[in-house]
Amino acid sequence: MQPRLRAVPPKVFALVSVLAAAALVAAAAPAPELPPPAASTFTPDTPLSERVVAYQIEARLDTEKKTLEATETLTYRNRTGRPLDLFAFHLYLNAFQPQSTFMREVRQGSPDFEWKEKYRGSIEVTRLEVVGQGDLTGKMEFIQPDDGNPDDRTVFQVRLPRPVPHGGEVQFKIAFRAQLPEVLARTGYKRDFFMVGQWFPKVGVWWRGAWNCHQFHRNTEFFADFGTYDVKVTLPQGTVVGATGVEVGRQPNPDGTQTLAFRAEDVHDFVWTADPSFRVVEDSFTGGLGPVKIRLLMQPGHLAQAPRYLQALQGTLRLYDRWFGPYPYTQITVVDPPHGGFGAGGMEYPMLITASTTWWMPAGLLLPEIVVEHEFGHQYWYGMVATNEFEDAWLDEGINAYVETKVMAALYGEETSVLNLWGMTAGDARLSRLQYRAVPDTDPMTRSAYEFMSGGAYGTVTYAKTATVLRTLESLIGEETLRRALQTYFQRYRFTHPTEEDFLRTVEEVSGQNLGWFFDQAVRGTHVLDYQVRTLRSDRADWHEENPPEEKKGETLFRSFVVVHRKGDFIFPVEVEVKFDNGETVREHWDGRDRWVRFRYEKKARVVSAEIDPDHKVWLDTNLFNNSRTRESHRRATRKLAQYWLFLTQFLAQWLAWLA
Amino acid sequence: MSRGEPGVVVAGARLVWRRQRVLWWVYGVNLLLALPAALRASMSFGGVLNSSLAGERLVKGFDLTAFIELLAQPEVSPAQLLMGSFVFSFLFFVFFLFATGGVLEAYRRDQSLGAGEFFAACGGFFWRFVRLLLFLLIALVPVGILAGLLSRVSGRLASDAPREMLGFWVELGGFLLLWVLLVAIRLWFDLAQVRAVAEGERAMRRTLWRALKLTAANFGSLFWLYLRITLVAWAGLALAAWVWVKFVPAESVGLSFLLGQAVVLLWLATRVWQRASETLWYQRRFPPAPPASAPSA
Numbered sequence: 015m016q017p018r019l020r021a022v023p024p025k026v027f028a029l030v031s032v033l034a035a036a037a038l039v040a041a042a043a044p045a046p047e048l049p050p051p052a053a054s055t056f057t058p059d060t061p062l063s064e065r066v067v068a069y070q071i072e073a074r075l076d077t078e079k080k081t082l083e084a085t086e087t088l089t090y091r092n093r094t095g096r097p098l099d100l101f102a103f104h105l106y107l108n109a110f111q112p113q114s115t116f117m118r119e120v121r122q123g124s125p126d127f128e129w130k131e132k133y134r135g136s137i138e139v140t141r142l143e144v145v146g147q148g149d150l151t152g153k154m155e156f157i158q159p160d161d162g163n164p165d166d167r168t169v170f171q172v173r174l175p176r177p178v179p180h181g182g183e184v185q186f187k188i189a190f191r192a193q194l195p196e197v198l199a200r201t202g203y204k205r206d207f208f209m210v211g212q213w214f215p216k217v218g219v220w221w222r223g224a225w226n227c228h229q230f231h232r233n234t235e236f237f238a239d240f241g242t243y244d245v246k247v248t249l250p251q252g253t254v255v256g257a258t259g260v261e262v263g264r265q266p267n268p269d270g271t272q273t274l275a276f277r278a279e280d281v282h283d284f285v286w287t288a289d290p291s292f293r294v295v296e297d298s299f300t301g302g303l304g305p306v307k308i309r310l311l312m313q314p315g316h317l318a319q320a321p322r323y324l325q326a327l328q329g330t331l332r333l334y335d336r337w338f339g340p341y342p343y344t345q346i347t348v349v350d351p352p353h354g355g356f357g358a359g360g361m362e363y364p365m366l367i368t369a370s371t372t373w374w375m376p377a378g379l380l381l382p383e384i385v386v387e388h389e390f391g392h393q394y395w396y397g398m399v400a401t402n403e404f405e406d407a408w409l410d411e412g413i414n415a416y417v418e419t420k421v422m423a424a425l426y427g428e429e430t431s432v433l434n435l436w437g438m439t440a441g442d443a444r445l446s447r448l449q450y451r452a453v454p455d456t457d458p459m460t461r462s463a464y465e466f467m468s469g470g471a472y473g474t475v476t477y478a479k480t481a482t483v484l485r486t487l488e489s490l491i492g493e494e495t496l497r498r499a500l501q502t503y504f505q506r507y508r509f510t511h512p513t514e515e516d517f518l519r520t521v522e523e524v525s526g527q528n529l530g531w532f533f534d535q536a537v538r539g540t541h542v543l544d545y546q547v548r549t550l551r552s553d554r555a556d557w558h559e560e561n562p563p564e565e566k567k568g569e570t571l572f573r574s575f576v577v578v579h580r581k582g583d584f585i586f587p588v589e590v591e592v593k594f595d596n597g598e599t600v601r602e603h604w605d606g607r608d609r610w611v612r613f614r615y616e617k618k619a620r621v622v623s624a625e626i627d628p629d630h631k632v633w634l635d636t637n638l639f640n641n642s643r644t645r646e647s648h649r650r651a652t653r654k655l656a657q658y659w660l661f662l663t664q665f666l667a668q669w670l671a672w673l674a
Numbered sequence: 675m676s677r678g679e680p681g682v683v684v685a686g687a688r689l690v691w692r693r694q695r696v697l698w699w700v701y702g703v704n705l706l707l708a709l710p711a712a713l714r715a716s717m718s719f720g721g722v723l724n725s726s727l728a729g730e731r732l733v734k735g736f737d738l739t740a741f742i743e744l745l746a747q748p749e750v751s752p753a754q755l756l757m758g759s760f761v762f763s764f765l766f767f768v769f770f771l772f773a774t775g776g777v778l779e780a781y782r783r784d785q786s787l788g789a790g791e792f793f794a795a796c797g798g799f800f801w802r803f804v805r806l807l808l809f810l811l812i813a814l815v816p817v818g819i820l821a822g823l824l825s826r827v828s829g830r831l832a833s834d835a836p837r838e839m840l841g842f843w844v845e846l847g848g849f850l851l852l853w854v855l856l857v858a859i860r861l862w863f864d865l866a867q868v869r870a871v872a873e874g875e876r877a878m879r880r881t882l883w884r885a886l887k888l889t890a891a892n893f894g895s896l897f898w899l900y901l902r903i904t905l906v907a908w909a910g911l912a913l914a915a916w917v918w919v920k921f922v923p924a925e926s927v928g929l930s931f932l933l934g935q936a937v938v939l940l941w942l943a944t945r946v947w948q949r950a951s952e953t954l955w956y957q958r959r960f961p962p963a964p965p966a967s968a969p970s971a
Contacts, residue, residue: 205836291838315839353838373839429737437736437919444739451743625727638740639747642727651729652720653927655741660712661934663759664704667766668941672860673810674771674803 062280062342063509066091067241069284071214074271075249080203082192086214089185092178094220099177101186102157102227104238105168106212109230110135110195110202113165115158119232123469135195135202139170139215145185147175160229160464168230169218188215197357204355211285211363212236221402221511228404231464233472235396235403238282240509245284248273254292256311256347258284258365280342280509281364282400287311287349295320299331302340306331309347315373316350319382323348323369326383329425330390337417337497338394338504346393348386360385362392378435380426384442387425388418398508406514407463407472408537412480413500413517419443419481420497443485443633449478451636455540459483460514482633483536486543486586489631490532491525499524535584536634543584545626546640548610549577552620568596574621579610584634591628594619601628621645682958683902686951690943693780697946700773701939707766711759721749735924771807775799777946778871781953782962795871802870805878810863817855824848854897861896862889864949868956888959899951907944911937 068091073084092098109116112129121127142151156167178184192213195202201211218227219239226237243259251272255261259278266272278284295310295317308327312320327348331341347366351358359370367389371382395417396403396410403410422431422442433440453474456467466472488496503512503520518537522529535541555571556562563570576592590602596619604611615621625642627635635641690697722744723729731740745752779795780787787795828848832841866878866885875881889896914937922929 205838313838353842354833373842429735433738436915437924438738439735440738444737448739448742451746623727637747638728638743639722639726642725644725644727647720647724648729649720649724650925650927651723651732652716654733654925654930655719655723656712656716657927657931657934659715659755659759660708660931661938663708663711663762664934664938665941666759667704667708667763668938668945670763670767671770671945673807674767674774 063240066239086188097177102218102225104216107137108167115166132196137192141189207289209358234463243278243284257286285363307345326386407476408459411476415477415481416484446478446481485633541584542582543634544582547643548579550643574615576624689950910940
């Protein structure tokens with residue numbers, strides 16, 4: 015069994031064993047109206063980004079050998095503010111070799127992972143020429159800036175004889191040959207299906223005064239500059255192809271192949287996919303900037319799932335358009351990988367996403383919907399707001415995971431957005447919280463992706479913890495304000511490379527609050543939030559008298575107290591709701607700074623219950639069961655579960671008796 | 675004998691009804707043995723839920739995330755709870771193995787047995803059935819090996835075959851065949867038990883051999899007999915699940931309990947119904963010798 019290598023929220027894979035038929039839950043109430051987004055600066059003729067790079071690539075796919083022969087012309091515009099003579103490039107496909115850093119980390123995280131030759135992938139630059147400066151093939155030097163592993167060849171640098179001045183351009187002409195692996199993580203083939211991502215030499219990003227060009231790691235994704243792509247792919251006729259960008263030309267060739275041309279503008283990556291089995295389903299969406307063509311490339315066995323993909327995508331497009339701003343491209347492609355090719359599923363690329371489903375997926379298990387929503391969300395958080403996925407993974411995965419919980423709640427109900435089967439329900443936000451509380455304290459969100467304790471910690475912290483942190487942030491600044499902050503962040507930083515500070519500062523600016531104390535603990539720290547109602551009691555005030563009068567409701571005086579204890583190290587202000595048996599309710603506020611607090615009352619009523627966070631907004635609290643205490647036992651839940659356990663035991667027993 | 679022999683299945687149901695005390699005893703022991711496991715679960719869950727308002731998420735509906743978080747509480751040990759359920763299930767299995775002799779004797783004679791007669795029959799056949807159980811486990815080994823092989827082959831096909839769904843269909847077809855094989859083995863050993871009781875047989879290997887020949891020669895009608903009754907069990911389960919989802923309020927404990935017990939009773943009933951029908955099927959082929967009559971005066 016292949017280890018889980020894809021950075022898709024692990025909860026997506028947690029519910030696949032549940033069987034049933036159930037009705038689809040109606041969508042929840044529509045999202046509240048926000049002020050309209052700032053006037054759009056998008057016009058068809060205006061570049062959306064700085065367009066630092068312009069790639070022209072021609073590639074030929076050998077479907078038998080699973081190889082690519084290609085030439086690439088990269089025009090790089092030096093906007094760094096200084097002359098550049100050193101350039102760093104990614105060669106991601108070289109990660110699929112047994113001694114690469116990527117594979118070492120895979121084995122480290124999954125000791126039962128076995129190397130097989132079919133997983134081998136590679137990319138070899140056969141010629142590198144700089145126009146006007148000659149052939150520099152021999153000057154290429156592999157570097158390993160992260161871990162010094164000499165066997166890792168996912169990054170090379172080359173020094174030019176003459177620097178490129180600021181404002182100037184340099185043109186690289188590169189010939190390369192690539193071997194695609196059987197798809198293990200995002201890229202590769204499975205039978206006739208090809209998912210060709212991270213397949214060409216890609217220049218790094220000049221960022222904060224230096225080249226930001228990390229090696230490819232088990233837990234990392236990608237970081238590149240915006241630009242344009244003109245790509246021609248030659249492959250057998252009859253193959254259905256999808257790609258970033260739009261198709262601008264198609265030509266059949268006498269040798270039985272066809273050449274398809276694609277153009278993409280203001281994107282930072284280019285992926286393409288090919289499979290003769292694809293069934294194409296087309297639809298459209300009309301957004302704030304006009305029509306968007308939707309293209310589904312479905313496996314024949316999954317065609318029945320196409321309406322589910324479409325419904326989720328249409329709903330997500332609509333909500334993103336309303337909440338943050340319009341989707342600026344004219345097309346979005348959704349790729350449905352085949353069985354055995356799920357390593358390519360659940361991934362995002364500019365203008366193209368990969369989903370994941372099986373031939374049988376009950377309607378009450380919303381896994382296909384979640385994948386489509388999440389991966390489309392990346393068009394905004396990563397695709398347009400192009401944060402550094404190596405160093406700030408939470409800024410795309412986590413913000414996206416948070417928005418995913420909001421979108422899924424709006425479309426499918428807060429408590430039923432993942433599961434609604436056989437009377438069992440599960441909401442996306444609650445699942446995120448559950449995932450977060452499994453590993454709440456190992457790594458801060460701000461840690462670089464390749465430095466996390468484990469793959470599980472990476473997934474938990476960047477996705478689930480971030481989503482839960484932002485849900486808790488709602489309790490401080492309000493849901494509307496946070497959405498406005500995200501809208502401002504998107505509109506201000508789209509088509510740029512913002513940082514952690516850009517995002518946090520934007521939130522503080524829009525909310526008008528100093529949130530440093532919260533960010534220090536939740537974002538930069540590993541503090542755990544856990545409050546409990548430790549004690550709850552009522553005593554008669556006349557307890558000391560020898561013959562106290564009979565207790566009379568409403569007349570007997572009681573002294574009550576409630577002790578709330580901060581178990582974790584995360585200091586967070588909380589509300590405590592105390593109820594009395596005369597119907598009275600008191601709400602207390604506690605700043606949480608001390609370790610505990612005692613609330614005292616003298617009333618002609620007994621205390622009935624005390625509950626921390628009665629509005630259930632502090633999602634970061636790792637234990638909801640100790641957030642409340644009642645004076646008397648309520649056994650309804652226990653009886654119900656015990657009855658279920660009784661039935662399960664009896665049923666198991668009669669199954670075992672089949673052997674008798 | 676005619677294929678299918680519908681009379682045997684109906685007659686078997688009538689026999690179970692006439693001797694329903696057998697079924698109620700089996701059900702009663704099943705319930706009694708499961709109660710300690712449920713009690714343990716109650717104490718475990720109660721330590722967390724009884725004084726917490728968070729339990730409401732499990733009362734009004736069933737929030738799976740709340741249940742998973744409950745299982746992660748230090749007061750609740752899912753492993754221990756499962757082990758407890760398994761132990762009590764195993765005890766029921768031992769009881770059922772012990773009681774089978776008495777059950778088959780009650781059906782063979784189609785008479786109410788006194789407690790002494792019943793337990794005498796149970797005790798008399800228990801060790802013979804233990805020996806049969808050992809043979810059954812041996813017979814299941816090749817089935818297990820075949821299941822493992824099937825899983826490996828279908829996995830490889832799913833991964834490497836040109837046609838994406840080939841592995842799936844191979845696995846589905848293979849498990850269907852394995853199920854038929856399991857039913858065949860179960861029928862064989864059921865008949866061995868029936869024969870052992872009917873003939874008072876002590877030599878289990880001889881009983882097994884004869885039962886094997888009998889099963890092989892009449893597999894069609896026996897399989898159809900077994901399958902029909904099994905379908906009743908599954909249909910009942912599906913109906914109960916539908917009723918539970920559609921009509922039973924989430925907060926309900928009593929209705930839910932009654933429905934669950936009805937399902938357990940139904941499944942136990944179908945099992946003893948199979949035993950009764952097998953007994954009658956055997957008697958039709960090998961009628962018991964009439965008792966010797968007293969010489970006339």
